[in-house]
Amino acid sequence: MKNLLVWTLAAITAVSVSSAFAARDSISIVGSSTVFPFSKVVAERFGKSTAFKSPTVESTGTGGGFKQFCGGVGVNFPDISNASRRIKQAEFDNCQANNVKDVIEVLIGYDGIVIANSNKSPLIELTRRDLFLALAKHVPNPDGSAVLIENPYVMWSDVNPELPVSKIEVLGPPPTSGTRDAFVELAMEGGCTSFAWIKALKKTDKSRYKEICHIIREDGAFIEAGENDNLIVQKLNANKNALGIFGFSFLDQNSDKVQASTIDGEEPTFDTIADGSYPVSRPLYFYVKKAHVGLIPGIPEYLAEFTSAKSWGEEGYLTDKGMIPLSSDERAEIGAAVKSLKALESL
Structure with a gap:
């Protein structure tokens, strides 16, 4: 009887979590006002070139973005946080404390x-x-x-x-x-x-x-x-x-x-x-909540668009917006890590 109760509660929890994520069908992005125009143009092109909805991008500031992003896992929290500096130890610790365990760090260029x-x-x-x-x-x-x-x-x-x-x-x-x-x-x-x-x-x-x-x-x-x-x-x-x-x-x-x-x-x-x-x-980044991959539609595809040669390459459309691109070696290394959804282990 006890095991049946545990299984029942687990099933209810799984359904609740699944339903919560299903309530949102587009990527939510917050954070840096500096990264905002880059993220916005990628989001727009992503929405036009795929079957996914264009992500919602909000300019909240880097610190404000991390506060929301690290608040927890689920539909009420953003999937991606843009940043015009690297995440701080206190912010990373806050993520961990709120069960945002696996965070993917993406260095995108310089400004x-x-x-x-x-x-x-x-x-x-x-x-x-x-x-x-x-x-x-x-x-x-x-x-x-x-x-x-x-x-x-x-x-x-x-x-x-x-x-x-x-x-x-x-x-x-x-x-x-x-x-x-x-x-x-x-x-x-x-x-x-x-x-x-x-x-x-x-x-x-x-x-x-x-x-x-x-x-x-x-x-x-x-x-x-x-x-x-x-x-x-x-x-x-x-x-x-x-x-x-x-x-x-x-x-x-x-x-x-x-x-x-x-x-x-x-x-x-x-x-x-x-x-x-x-x-x-300074370097520019965005951070991705790995727990949301597969639950919020389009995250791997958005990452692929952002880290494609046509986007962040030396002659990509982000350079037209003023972003200074990474070297080809940096792009290759970071692109491979992003494709494998490698999470940040520590700072």
């Missing part, structure tokens, strides 16, 4: 983070040190001592006499954005380490080091503009003194309206991002 202004304004040449001093909450005392003070800089010329005599006003993404994470780690921290005494803290007091290098000021110089890069472009056109932070792919599609500052003497281009000489470059 650069640009600091842009209106085409109607003069081009600005910046360094990572300039960006740190302009945007950090606390900065080294200008007297040269190893002491931090509340950021006193109001004008760009206060930071560096060679920069314009204009108010520091930078429009950027919120904390949930992978672009924000990457900007802080690559640009802010890169400038922060130009001060030897702060750089030394990384070995002696890592939490203090990160607090100094990563925390952005909150006095109005940095303005959170949400996940909508189009809004940033509109505001840059309306305010000739403002700068905006977003991905190279978005700059590439709006070159008639905005222009990118050089960073440490390097201009963000297809080639400088691909070879790593542009200092604020």
